[in-house]
Amino acid sequence: MLRIEGLTVALGGRRVLHGIDLAVAAGEVVALEGPSGAGKTTLLRAIAGLVPVAAGRIGRGSPAALVFQQHALAARLSARDNVLVGALGRIGFWRAALRAWPRAELAEAAACLARVGLDGLGPRRADRLSGGQRQRVAVARALMQRAMLLLADEPVASLDPENARAVLDLLRGLARREGRAVLVTLHQPDLAGRIADRRLRMEEGRLWPV
Template sequence: MTTTAVASVRAVTKTFGSHRALDGVSVEVRAGEMVALIGPSGSGKSTLLRAITGLAPIDRGAGAIDVFGVAVQRDGRVSGQVRKARARLGFVFQQFNLVGRLSLFTNTLLGALPRLPFWRGLLGAWPQTEKRRAMEALARVGVADYAGQRANTLSGGQQQRGAIARVLVQGAQAILADEPVASLDPVSARRVMELLVELNQRDGLGVIVTLHQVDYAIRYCDRVIALQEGKVVYDGPSKTLGRAKLIEIYGPEIEDAFWEGVAP
């Protein structure tokens, strides 16, 4: 795997009307890291992920974003190289983004589209090599038995694992996951987080995951970046993120949903 940073974000600001979603954010995520983005609702977590992929154009100014050394945004403009950068990033959404009427197998194969002629995807003329890759990916995430089922007949956890299989077929070198467990029951959420950890540790994929569940961030990610009102207010090891800092980030109400084992 490359040692180039998965994402390098420098002095990035993003405003929506009068609301500043990102305010001079600078972070760098290195290849092979597993990083949690946390913070209250509206703090800028999802906007930051979308900016990294070029889906949310940043404000004009000194801000810049690179992905694996390839320019994504400069001075408020999306780079002409953005598709090259996106090809190396797999995006996992909270609501799975599968095509409900298609089988899980076909949804997984859609990850191969960037490297195939358009007509093959349009006609469903998938090469045998890609079909094998899709089945291997579904087996890897534990849902191969459901390959022939329509996606909209599957549970949320099964769909989310299918979405991760699609990223594997894509051949992504890093995964950006935006609240991937927010819609899942606790057992399914744990399985998805464990799968992301496995892909990070065994395959060396960089992972950036936004989470509302702070305990998941601490349990599964080595590094935590916390945003508050569009600013980075913590960037460091998850094991040193204690109660005092969490209260500063979320307010005293965080105590009502606290768990044991967090540093004072």
């Protein structure tokens, strides 16, 4: 699903990633650990096509969807409308702005919310959801993008242990049941051990097995 070879990225004139090699298979969960500033976020952003690549190549078997740790939702929009943002690429800006969502997209958004355990919470404003529920909406939006490659950057950093486990179990289930590839950065080794098939450590822009 993802194959990276010799990926080098420079930001602000400084090399941040040094010749990264990494493959993630369909159905696999890979956890990225490592100190702050090591380059984990930069790697996910490069895979998503958000930062320029200085050297190397990134092969994707599917579009990638990013799930951020926080500030990921439009606070004043409903959970459902936040999920529908994931369909913007298919629908186009003006139809979305006019709220002229095709019926099939509305049904798909409801199904995505149900798959993350938020059945019935579609109409609720994002800022009236709990932290765990918000993170589930962010995952539902990634599903709405129909991405088979999920890139989750500290998806549970702001959650209590119980909600953190629930969100990670959700990501793991999406890999297991639906064959999605998941690359997730995590600060807590215990959580990485719980979710990951494989754990990697990033230090100063290089990857090592844990």
